[in-house]
Amino acid sequence: MREVLLHDTRSGGLLALSPRDAWRVGIYACGPTVYSRIHIGNARPFVVFSLLKRFLEHEGYGVNLVINITDVNDKIYDAARAQGRASAELAAEMSDLYRADTDLLGLGRPDHEPLASETMTPIVDYIQTLVDGGHAYEAGGDVYFRVRSDPAYGSLSHRQLENMDQGEDELDPHPTAQRKEDPLDFALWKAHKPGEDTLWQSPWGPGRPGWHIECSAMAECLLGVGFDIHGGGSDLVFPHHENEAAQTRAARGAELAKVWMHNGMIQLTGEKMAKSQGNIAPLHEVLAEYGPHAVVMYLISGHYRQPLAFSQSELEDAARRVHRIRDALRRLEQERPSPPDMAHHTVAFFDALANDFNTPAALAELFEWVREANRRGAGVGDSDLREMLGVLGLGELSPLQADGDVTSIDPEAISLLQRREQARSERDFEAADRIREDLRGRGWEIRDGPNGPELVPATGH
Numbered sequence: 018m019r020e021v022l023l024h025d026t027r028s029g030g031l032l033a034l035s036p037r038d039a040w041r042v043g044i045y046a047c048g049p050t051v052y053s054r055i056h057i058g059n060a061r062p063f064v065v066f067s068l069l070k071r072f073l074e075h076e077g078y079g080v081n082l083v084i085n086i087t088d089v090n091d092k093i094y095d096a097a098r099a100q101g102r103a104s105a106e107l108a109a110e111m112s113d114l115y116r117a118d119t120d121l122l123g124l125g126r127p128d129h130e131p132l133a134s135e136t137m138t139p140i141v142d143y144i145q146t147l148v149d150g151g152h153a154y155e156a157g158g159d160v161y162f163r164v165r166s167d168p169a170y171g172s173l174s175h176r177q178l179e180n181m182d183q184g185e186d187e188l189d190p191h192p193t194a195q196r197k198e199d200p201l202d203f204a205l206w207k208a209h210k211p212g213e214d215t216l217w218q219s220p221w222g223p224g225r226p227g228w229h230i231e232c233s234a235m236a237e238c239l240l241g242v243g244f245d246i247h248g249g250g251s252d253l254v255f256p257h258h259e260n261e262a263a264q265t266r267a268a269r270g271a272e273l274a275k276v277w278m279h280n281g282m283i284q285l286t287g288e289k290m291a292k293s294q295g296n297i298a299p300l301h302e303v304l305a306e307y308g309p310h311a312v313v314m315y316l317i318s319g320h321y322r323q324p325l326a327f328s329q330s331e332l333e334d335a336a337r338r339v340h341r342i343r344d345a346l347r348r349l350e351q352e353r354p355s356p357p358d359m360a361h362h363t364v365a366f367f368d369a370l371a372n373d374f375n376t377p378a379a380l381a382e383l384f385e386w387v388r389e390a391n392r393r394g395a396g397v398g399d400s401d402l403r404e405m406l407g408v409l410g411l412g413e414l415s416p417l418q419a420d421g422d423v424t425s426i427d428p429e430a431i432s433l434l435q436r437r438e439q440a441r442s443e444r445d446f447e448a449a450d451r452i453r454e455d456l457r458g459r460g461w462e463i464r465d466g467p468n469g470p471e472l473v474p475a476t477g478h
């Protein structure tokens with residue numbers, strides 16, 4: 018088993034992975050706030066941590082991957098209000114679409130996808146523990162965390178106190194400044210305000226939790242305190258992760274996670290996606306245009322810690338690399354062992370992943386292998402290439418497929434399928450049949466499989 022090194026934001030260096038529970042690595046990555054469909058930037062942590070799980074499993078570890086869904090948040094109230102909709106309905110719809118959009122990446126689901134709205138009792142208990150310990154106080158129905166009660170505050174983000182604006186009043190029409198003991202403090206519980214259409218009961222009156230405590234509670238419910246890896250985008254280091262870490266130290270007297278891994282941001286270059294309004298790139302549109310293999314290839318083309326430029330030419334490059342692999346697969350002997358004297362590339366591929374999950378270095382080895390196989394011509398077995406592709410989530414690449422990814426199912430079809438399931442659960446069979454016809458018109462047949470209904474290309478298409 019290789020030693021796996023990961024960059025840890027708190028210590029600023031590489032740490033060797035040594036699982037708390039032998040052979041079972043616990044990973045919590047912060048997932049999306051579901052107020053709109055997710056964009057390509059939200060897909061990066063999903064892909065990085067899903068593939069890290071695959072790599073660790075390849076190395077012989079068991080992995081418990083948790084990626085949460087934040088479905089109670091100011092942004093959701095604001096978006097719902099602007100659309101004249103109920104916030105819970107918007108969050109439920111966007112959660113379904115998030116799952117449908119990320120399903121199309123072909124990487125499977127995380128082991129757990131907790132919802133903040135379904136974790137309310139542990140969240141309220143957590144806040145009560147902080148209040149009881151003197152780390153939090155109630156003010157006007159809100160509850161705030163007393164930042165100066167945690168001597169290690171700042172140890173994750175390494176910020177100076179004067180650069181620690183919690184940013185809470187930017188979105189809040191009822192500024193918290195007068196209620197806080199100290200501007201550094203942040204909200205654990207927010208009293209219900211007029212215009213908010215959901216609320217939960219608490220010892221401090223009706224309201225809803227702050228964002229940071231939601232994640233501390235969801236992570237702890239599923240992984241306990243002191244789990245192995247906490248991940249998320251680098252934009253979450255402060256205040257979100259700093260605050261999660263502080264809450265756990267204050268309530269439990271321990272660190273929440275051993276390693277804090279942060280992925281760089283996707284940088285939009287100002288180019289528009291063909292069908293998009295404005296300078297955003299919704300994941301489902303990028304997938305519809307380039308297919309899942311090219312999108313995954315693009316997302317692993319840079320080191321996860323570095324920013325990654327988003328542009329048409331980057332995606333086209335990724336599509337060309339997928340094409341090169343598919344082309345090589347056509348010439349290889351299917352399901353045959355690869356030549357032992359090419360195995361050093363495969364070893365170097367996995368060594369690169371063990372060294373802070375260096376996917377670009379690993380890909381360079383994979384393409385060296387492909388070049389060598391092409392040079393040798395007939396008779397090279399595909400097993401090593403298949404092993405590498407499997408860990409990158411590209412194991413489904415088939416030499417028989419046409420270029421341009423026939424595996425991509427259009428997102429409209431997915432949402433029609435969901436509406437049919439909804440109709441069936443409401444026993445509206447007429448509507449369900451209508452949607453089935455609609456799908457057939459789009460070239461999809463519904464097949465009821467062991468894991469629920471699936472879409473398969475309609476015969477005659």
Ligand SMILES: [Zn+2]
Nearest residue numbers: 047048232257
């Ligand atoms: Zn979080």
